[in-house]
Amino acid sequence: MEVKIVAFRGTGFRNSEYKSEPGLVRSGHVGIIFEEDVHTIYGFHPTSQAEEDAGGIEELITLLKSHYRQPGTVQVDSGIFLRAYELAEQGKLDRQTEVLALTYELPDDLYRSAREKILTWHKSQTQFWYNFPKRYGDFDPGEFNCAVFPKQTGIPIPLDDGNVKKYISAMREQGATKWDPTK
Secondary structure, eight states, X not given: OEEEEEEEOOOOSSOGGGTTSOHHHHHOEEEEEEGGGTTOOEEEEEOHHHHHHHTSHHHHHHHHHTTOXXXXXXXXXXXXXXXXXXXXXXTOSTTTTOOEEEEEEOOHHHHHHHHHHHHHHHHHTOOEEEOOOOTTSOOOTTEEOTTTGGGGGTOXXXXXXXXXXXXXXXXHHTTOEEOOTTO
């Protein structure tokens, strides 16, 4: 059965034109689409409570840039990917927000196990530690970002590096194609 890793780089944090965009659109994001749920994208990122406790998205981003881990959960992020797709279609960002999809064919047992974990973690809002990667794309033990989190379920990932720019480059090298939200 098929699972897709979808990802985009984001608008960045310095461009004032995109300051009102959601934090995930600005930072870039990685998600998972299961064959049975083609219009649902699951992502892993800090909880809304973490954002509130930090004092807002700007403060949360500052904490993450300083590698202060935050509670994160699996969330439905389809709207974030649709917004990135819309921005990419406007053509202003030189493919930065182009959403790519890399398809993996998984054995049925691995697919079912991974999907069950994601659905269970989403429903229960099980918390894991979220952080931005360190300089070389690595993390402290027990910390993840959206790019490396799928590996917790057994889903293969294109690169064991939390740097989204490098991750997307690896996706391209492995045959990723432009994601089409209509399919």
